[in-house]
Amino acid sequence: MVNQLSYFKESASQTAGPYVHIGLAPHAAGFDIFEKNFSNVLAGPDTKGERIRIEGRVIDGSGTPLRDVLLEIWQANAAGKYNHPADRQKKPIDETFRGWGRACSDFETGVWAFETVKPGVVTGRKGRPMAPHVNLWIVARGINIGLNTRMYFSDEEKANAADPVLNLIEWEVRRKTLIGKREERGGKIAYKFDIHLQGPEETVFFDV
Amino acid sequence: MPEDSVQYGEFMQRDRTIHPPAYTPQYKTSVLRSPQKSLIALQNSLSEITGPIFRSDELGPLDHDLIMNYAKDGLPIGERIVVHGCVYDENGRGVPNALVEVWQANAGGRYRHKKDSYIAPIDPNFGGCGRVLTDRDGHYVYRTIKPGPYPWRNSVNDWRPAHIHYGVSGSGWAQRLITQMYFEGDPLIASCPIVRTIPSEAAIRQLIAPLDKNAAIQLDSLAYRFDIVIRGSRATWFESTVSDDDSMQRE
Numbered sequence: 001m002v003n004q005l006s007y008f009k010e011s012a013s014q015t016a017g018p019y020v021h022i023g024l025a026p027h028a029a030g031f032d033i034f035e036k037n038f039s040n041v042l043a044g045p046d047t048k049g050e051r052i053r054i055e056g057r058v059i060d061g062s063g064t065p066l067r068d069v070l071l072e073i074w075q076a077n078a079a080g081k082y083n084h085p086a087d088r089q090k091k092p093i094d095e096t097f098r099g100w101g102r103a104c105s106d107f108e109t110g111v112w113a114f115e116t117v118k119p120g121v122v123t124g125r126k127g128r129p130m131a132p133h134v135n136l137w138i139v140a141r142g143i144n145i146g147l148n149t150r151m152y153f154s155d156e157e158k159a160n161a162a163d164p165v166l167n168l169i170e171w172e173v174r175r176k177t178l179i180g181k182r183e184e185r186g187g188k189i190a191y192k193f194d195i196h197l198q199g200p201e202e203t204v205f206f207d208v
Numbered sequence: 209m210p211e212d213s214v215q216y217g218e219f220m221q222r223d224r225t226i227h228p229p230a231y232t233p234q235y236k237t238s239v240l241r242s243p244q245k246s247l248i249a250l251q252n253s254l255s256e257i258t259g260p261i262f263r264s265d266e267l268g269p270l271d272h273d274l275i276m277n278y279a280k281d282g283l284p285i286g287e288r289i290v291v292h293g294c295v296y297d298e299n300g301r302g303v304p305n306a307l308v309e310v311w312q313a314n315a316g317g318r319y320r321h322k323k324d325s326y327i328a329p330i331d332p333n334f335g336g337c338g339r340v341l342t343d344r345d346g347h348y349v350y351r352t353i354k355p356g357p358y359p360w361r362n363s364v365n366d367w368r369p370a371h372i373h374y375g376v377s378g379s380g381w382a383q384r385l386i387t388q389m390y391f392e393g394d395p396l397i398a399s400c401p402i403v404r405t406i407p408s409e410a411a412i413r414q415l416i417a418p419l420d421k422n423a424a425i426q427l428d429s430l431a432y433r434f435d436i437v438i439r440g441s442r443a444t445w446f447e448s449t450v451s452d453d454d455s456m457q458r459e
Contacts, residue, residue, distance in 0.1 A: 007220075008298050008437045012411040013227045014388040015235075015402060016373065019321045023311025023337045023373055031320060033278055033335045035268040061240035068323070074259060074381045084258035086216035086379075100260030107322075124253040135255050139386050142237030144228035144405050146386055150255075169248055197241050207222065207247035208256045208382045 013145035020070050020139060021104050028104045040103035042073070042116035044096040049078025049117030053190040054151065054180060057110045058138060061198035065110025069140040072102045073114055075133070080120030089123055118153065118189075124164050131159035131166070133178075138195065148206045151180045151193045169204055177203045217441040218252040219382045220298055228405035235401045236362055252382060259381040262307045264341055271339050274310075274352035278320075278335030285331055286315025286353035288429040291389070291417070294346040295376060297440030302346025306438070309375040310350065311337040317358030317368075326358055351429060357396050369396035369403070376438055383438045391432060392418045 021029035027037035043051060054073070057065040076082050076099060081091035083099050097117065105112040116134075124130040131152055138147040152160050160166055166175050180191035195203045230242035250256070270277040275284060295306040313319045313336065316328030320336050334353060342348045355370045371388045378384075390397050397403055397416065406412050414437075423431035 006300060007440075008296055008300050009226055009411065009414065010223060010298060010439055011385065011387050011414055011436045012406045012408070013385060014373075014406075014415070015238075016375075016386045017388075018323060019311065019319045020373070020386075022319060022321050022335075023309055024375055026335075026337055029321070031335070033337060034271060034339075036266055064240075066241070072384070074255070076255075082254055082258040084216075084261060084379075086258050087254055089254075098260055122254055124255075125251060130253060130255070133255070135381055137381070137384055140241065142235070142239075142241035144230055144232060144235070144238055144242075146384060147243065148382075165250060165253075168250070174245075198244050202243060202245050204245075205243050205247050206250040207224070208250050208252065 015141060015144055016070060016139040016146075018068055018141040020068070020141075024070055025102055025104045038102050040101050040112070040114045042075075042097065042099065042101040042114060047077075047096045047117055048094050050189065051115075052118050053113055053115055053188065054134065054193060055111060055113040055190055056180075056193035056195060057112070058105065058140070058195045059197065063199075065105070066140055067105055067107050067110045069105045069110075069112070069138060070102065071105075071112055072100065072137045073116070074135045074137075075099045075116065076119040076122045078117050078120050080122045080132070082122070091120075121159065128164045129159070129162070131156050131163040133163075133165075136195075148208045149195065149203055150178055150206070151191070152178050153191060154179050154181045174204050177201060215441060216257060216379060217444055218257060219380060219439045220442040222439060226406070226408050226411040228407070232405040235405050238405070256382040257380050259379055259383065260377065261379065262305070262341060262377070267339060267341065272350040274312075274334070274336065274338045274350065277338060279333045282333050284314065284334035284353050286334075286356075288351065289354050290349060290351045290423060290425060290429050290431040291372065291434055292347065292349035292420075292423055292431065293417075293434040293436065295342050295348065295378070295436045295438060296346060297378070297383075297438055299440040301440070302342070302344075303378050303438060304342055304344045304346060305379070306342040306346065306348075307339065307375075307377040308342065308348045308436075309337070309339040310352075310372050312352065312355040312372040313358060315353050315356050317356035328356065328358070354391070357394070362401055366401055367396050369394040369400050374436065376436055378438050380439075385436075385438050387415060387436070389434045390416045392416055
């Protein structure tokens with residue numbers, strides 16, 4: 001016998017199931033139970049930065065959009081600072097911006113959306129800058145463990161080309177699955193980001 | 209807010225052998241929803257170490273009381289229970305200020321959701337969701353009605369054991385976890401295709417809450433104890449001197 005390591009084992013993941021909305025987004029699912037609700041709107045009226053909408057679908061292996069998926073995003077503010085005590089970069093926190101939101105896909109079309117601001121550059125490992133990105137986490141019926149991915153911005157070509165995480169993806173052709181496409185709609189900026197769970201366009205998911 | 213003593217840092221690598229793989233054909237819905245390519249291994253950066261922090265003033269006074277938080281003109285029907293436990297990290301430390309969100313079917317096995325058409329009735333006094341923040345030791349408690357089992361169309365005679373869904377959020381994005389709590393003694397656990405997606409018997413047992421009579425409210429409610437473990441920070445006494453790109457394709 002040797003000394004025993006005393007680490008605890010992480011609890012096993014289980015699918016969020018078909019009714020995840022009543023638990024995590026009851027208000028969005030038309031169920032009024034909590035006074036205060038989390039939402040897909042991250043930016044308040046006083047939040048600094050370029051207002052953007054991030055919009056997309058999550059598509060299964062048959063090409064069908066999931067209509068029961070739930071997504072969360074986590075991102076830095078416009079200055080590239082996370083609203084969190086572990087972020088010790090010398091950049092200002094925006095008190096009006098937590099940087100986190102949660103959205104359900106539309107029950108008919110499968111489209112989900114976040115209203116936020118475009119994040120700034122965050123310093124990554126070994127001091128290397130990471131191109132602006134939002135972190136996404138995807139759960140649904142049939143997904144046994146939450147999927148982690150990132151969305152980068154199509155108008156940040158230069159920063160994307162130098163991004164340490166995008167460059168970690170051996171297959172250059174797969175890097176484009178992480179790029180949200182900038183569109184202008186009536187003066188408003190939207191980034192389209194479809195997530196493919198399978199197939200030739202399968203999105204890159206990370207083991208974080 | 210988290211205590212000042214909380215230490216933030218990179219997380220230990222996730223032990224994927226205790227989690228269900230993405231593709232589990234006995235749980236049919238996973239077949240078209242499971243990524244087929246390998247996950248890309250990412251060393252933690254600020255994007256994974258940080259995460260949303262929740263405040264107690266974002267929760268309402270009845271959010272952790274599922275017996276009362278949707279009661280309209282009476283009490284919900286079913287077994288009254290208290291559920292409590294600790295959120296630990298892999299280092300065995302209680303995680304303060306973790307957001308624990310729960311949702312479940314009512315005593316008859318019916319969810320208050322427009323997509324649930326099971327014959328068991330909606331309980332007019334039961335909503336089926338709640339949330340609570342852990343205290344400084346990582347402890348949480350809520351009370352509810354014990355959910356009923358229900359059939360689901362996977363095979364034609366598959367039944368879900370009684371369960372409560374959990375979403376857990378610690379201080380870091382990489383700790384985010386969704387799981388389900390099962391009840392000690394439920395004979396449906398052994399044959400559930402969703403439970404069986406978990407490859408390890410020990411990991412399955414870790415999701416089964418024992419009856420905790422000591423925590424019962426006398427003459428009122430029974431109690432179950434459910435501890436949850438989320439990822440913990442790894443030791444960083446020495447910094448790696450190898451560049452992150454260096455050994456990328458070495459096998």
